[in-house]
Amino acid sequence: MKLKTFGIIGAGLVGEALATQLNKVGHSVKVANSRGPHTLQTFEMNTGAKAVDLSEVVSEVDVLILAVPLKNVAGLREAIFGLPAEAIVLDACNYYAWRDGQIYVDQILPAAIGMFRIFTI
């Protein structure tokens, strides 16, 4: 297996579970949340992942995983433009009307990004 570098945006239930398992099998894992890496010290100890800020989490990764409330993905557009051209995006975000309100899928991410949905419908 070729080891890869993963960036994960979101350090909640999904981000923590994925960071733990990816780290366990030897991948390099960076994680960012909205409040900054200084809030993720326990997360780093629990998962073995490195906490970084948003600009760094997309830098030089093979795979970027989105694990945030779907309504917040629109605010990540600028950061996501820093992704390497060959990187793929795995989107674990679910849509819940009670949480996410009204959003339009084509307003969320640049169409050119190679994106796959995971753990969700």
Ligand SMILES: NC(=O)c1ccc[n+]([C@@H]2O[C@H](COP(=O)([O-])OP(=O)(O)OC[C@H]3O[C@@H](n4cnc5c(N)ncnc54)[C@H](OP(=O)(O)O)[C@@H]3O)[C@@H](O)[C@H]2O)c1
């Ligand atoms: N939980 C599940 O079993 C499950 C299963 C499948 C899919 N999903 C979907 O996966 C996504 C994440 O679920 P979760 O349960 O892990 O959520 P969660 O526990 O609420 O965690 C959300 C994470 O996203 C971060 N975040 C929010 N806005 C952000 C932003 N603008 N920039 C960077 N980080 C941001 C939060 O950081 P801060 O705390 O710093 O704001 C937090 O670390 C959701 O869309 C959910 O519907 C969840």
